[in-house]
Amino acid sequence: MIRPALPRRPRADRLPADVYVLGVISFFVAVGFGVVIPVLPVFARSFGVGQLETGLVISAFAVMRLVTSPLTGPLIDRSGERVVLTLGILIVAASSAAMGLAHTYGQLLVFRAAGGIGSSMFSVSAMTLLIRSVPDSHRGRATGTFQTGFLIGNMTGPAVGGLLAAVSIRAPFFFYAITLVAAAAVGLVRLGGTRAVTADAERPAPAQPARRxxxxxxxxxxxxxxxxxxxxxxxxxxxxxxxxxxxxxxxxxxxxxxxxxxxxxxxxxxxxxxxxxxxxxxxxxxxxxxxxxxxxxxxxxxxxxxxxxxxxxxxxxxxxxxxxxxxxxxxxxxxxxxxxxxxxxxxxxxxxxxxxxxxxxxxxxxxxxxxxxxxxxxxxxxxxxxxxxxxxxxxxxxxxxxxxxxxxx
Missing domain, CATH: 1.20.1250.20 (MFS general substrate transporter like domains)
Known part of the structure; x- marks a missing residue:
C-alpha cells in the first residue's frame, strides 16, 4: 500500500536558507563564548590582580561593543553584511588567540577589548542580514531561529570549557578562536547575497531612500x-x-x-x-x-x-x-x-x-x-x-x- 505524501509547507512560508546558516554561525560563536567566560576571571587573577582589575577585563568587551556599534552601521551600508560579519568574527578569533598567548595583565585587557570591536561588527551585521533576508511575515520566526542557535551554544560552551580548563587554563581561548574561524568559514561559503525581500519572498524589494x-x-x-x-x-x-x-x-x-x-x-x-x-x-x-x-x-x-x-x-x-x-x-x-x-x-x-x-x-x-x-x-x-x-x-x-x-x- 502506497502511503500518501505529507503536504509540504508552501514555499512562501519557508524560512530562507540564510536564516539557518546564521543560526549555525551563532551556535559556533556562542559555544566559544561559553567556553571562555567561566575561565576568564580565573585567568585574569593568575596575573596577580585584584577583583577590580578582573572586572575590568570582563566589562572591557561590552564597553568596546558599545563604543564601536555606531560605526558598524555605516560600515555595513558601505561594504555589505557578509563582509562585515566575516571580518568581525575573524577579529574576535584573533583576539581570543592573542588572549591565550598573553603574558601580562595589560596584554589580556587590550586583547579582550579588541574582541568587543569584532563582536559589535558580527552582531549588528548578522541582525541586519537577518532583517534583509526575510519578509515582515517571517521576521519573528527568523529571529527565534537565530537566537536558538545562540542559546544552544551558550548551554554547550561552559561544559566544554570546564573540560578544556582541566587541560590548561589557556586552552579555552584557542578553542574559541577555532570555533570562530569555523563560523567565519560557514558564513563565507554558505551565506548568499544581501538581496532584500518582500512578503512573497520571491521578488526583490524596491530601493528605499535612506532615512535619518x-x-x-x-x-x-x-x-x-x-x-x-x-x-x-x-x-x-x-x-x-x-x-x-x-x-x-x-x-x-x-x-x-x-x-x-x-x-x-x-x-x-x-x-x-x-x-x-x-x-x-x-x-x-x-x-x-x-x-x-x-x-x-x-x-x-x-x-x-x-x-x-x-x-x-x-x-x-x-x-x-x-x-x-x-x-x-x-x-x-x-x-x-x-x-x-x-x-x-x-x-x-x-x-x-x-x-x-x-x-x-x-x-x-x-x-x-x-x-x-x-x-x-x-x-x-x-x-x-x-x-x-x-x-x-x-x-x-x-x-x-x-x-x-x-x-x-
Whole structure:
C-alpha cells in the first residue's frame, strides 16, 4: 500500500536558507563564548590582580561593543553584511588567540577589548542580514531561529570549557578562536547575497531612500523596541547574571552549583519557547508580544526577589524565560519592519540599547544591593520592564497580517 505524501509547507512560508546558516554561525560563536567566560576571571587573577582589575577585563568587551556599534552601521551600508560579519568574527578569533598567548595583565585587557570591536561588527551585521533576508511575515520566526542557535551554544560552551580548563587554563581561548574561524568559514561559503525581500519572498524589494536616525527615534515603534531591548539587557545580562548567584548562596543558602542548574533549566525552556514565540510575533503581532513579554518578565523579576526556596527560583526563572523569548524576538522584528533594507544604523543603535543595559545594570544594581538589599535590586528590572510595556502600548494597533501580504504590525 502506497502511503500518501505529507503536504509540504508552501514555499512562501519557508524560512530562507540564510536564516539557518546564521543560526549555525551563532551556535559556533556562542559555544566559544561559553567556553571562555567561566575561565576568564580565573585567568585574569593568575596575573596577580585584584577583583577590580578582573572586572575590568570582563566589562572591557561590552564597553568596546558599545563604543564601536555606531560605526558598524555605516560600515555595513558601505561594504555589505557578509563582509562585515566575516571580518568581525575573524577579529574576535584573533583576539581570543592573542588572549591565550598573553603574558601580562595589560596584554589580556587590550586583547579582550579588541574582541568587543569584532563582536559589535558580527552582531549588528548578522541582525541586519537577518532583517534583509526575510519578509515582515517571517521576521519573528527568523529571529527565534537565530537566537536558538545562540542559546544552544551558550548551554554547550561552559561544559566544554570546564573540560578544556582541566587541560590548561589557556586552552579555552584557542578553542574559541577555532570555533570562530569555523563560523567565519560557514558564513563565507554558505551565506548568499544581501538581496532584500518582500512578503512573497520571491521578488526583490524596491530601493528605499535612506532615512535619518532622528526619523527612527521619533517613531513610537522604534522607541518601544529600544525600551524593551534596554530592559532586557538590564534584567537578563545585568541583574539575573550578576545577582542570582549571590541570591542562591547568601539568601537561599544553597551551593553555587544550583545557580548553574537553575539558569541551565531556564535556558532549555527559553530555547524550546523561541519557535512558538516567533510564530506568535508573526501571526498575532509585535505589539501584544512586547506588552505581554514585558509585563510577565517584570512580574517574574519581582518574584525572584522573594522566592522562598531554590525550586521556586527555578520555576520563576522558567516563567521569565518564556517572557524573554517574546522580548527577544518581537523588538528585533519591529526594528526590521520599520528600518527595511537600509537597516545598518538603526540595528546598531538597537544593539547599543541592550549593551547599555548590560553594562549599567550590574553596577547600579550592585550599589542598591549593597546599600538597601539584594531584593530591591531586582525591583529595578521590574520597573524598567514596566516602562517597556508602557512604551509598547503606545505603538499603533494593527490587525494581524495575512502571510501573503507585507504589513507592519
Amino acid at each position: 536616525l532622528r526619523s527612527f527615534l521619533a517613531d513610537s515603534r522604534y522607541q518601544a523596541a529600544l525600551a524593551c531591548n534596554f530592559a532586557n539587557g538590564w534584567a537578563s545580562y545585568g541583574i539575573r547574571s550578576s545577582l542570582t548567584p549571590v541570591l542562591v548562596v547568601e539568601v537561599l543558602h544553597r551551593d553555587p552549583v544550583w545557580t548553574g542548574l537553575a539558569i541551565a533549566i531556564a535556558s532549555v525552556v527559553q530555547t524550546i519557547a523561541l519557535r512558538p514565540a516567533g510564530l506568535f510575533v508573526d501571526r498575532v503581532g509585535r505589539r501584544p508580544a512586547m506588552i505581554i513579554g514585558s509585563l510577565v518578565g517584570g512580574a517574574a523579576m519581582l518574584a525572584v526577589a522573594f522566592v522562598p526556596d531554590i525550586w521556586s527560583l527555578i520555576g520563576v526563572l522558567c516563567v521569565y524565560a518564556l517572557a524573554v523569548s517574546l522580548m527577544g524576538t518581537a523588538p528585533a522584528a519591529t526594528v526590521g519592519d520599520i528600518a527595511g533594507p537600509r537597516s545598518g544604523t538603526p540595528v546598531a543603535v538597537f544593539s547599543m540599547a541592550a549593551d547599555t543595559g548590560q553594562i549599567l545594570g550590574p553596577i547600579l544594581a550592585g550599589i542598591i544591593a549593597d546599600r538597601v538589599g539584594i531584593r530591591y535590586a531586582y525591583v529595578t528590572a521590574t520597573l524598567l520592564m514596566g516602562l517597556a510595556a508602557l512604551a509598547s502600548a503606545r505603538m499603533p494597533r494593527r490587525t494581524p497580517a495575512d502571510p501573503a501580504k507585507e504589513t507592519v504590525r
